[in-house]
Amino acid sequence: MAKQKTAEDSRFRDEKSREFLDSVAKFDDVMADCKFGTCDIFSAHHELFKDDPNRLRTDFLIELVCGEEKKKEYLKTLQKVQ
16 A cells, blocks of 8 residues: 555656646746746745755755756856855
8 A cells, every 4th residue: 555655756757757847947048048037036945044954955946946957057066166
């Protein structure tokens, strides 16, 4: 029974993830250049929550909102700073 529930949970999460990605895909062009202060919001998030072990990682959020390429750019920026 537990394995079935886990499989159902996983399918539910996968389905919701696909729905979310489909719904935000229409904003890809707008988000491509970090308009609407997206980068500033992520910078603030990183600074405010960097010591919180329960936070969502900034690179995860960037990938979710802006895509894989922006995440790679962000990680390169972090390497330069460190």
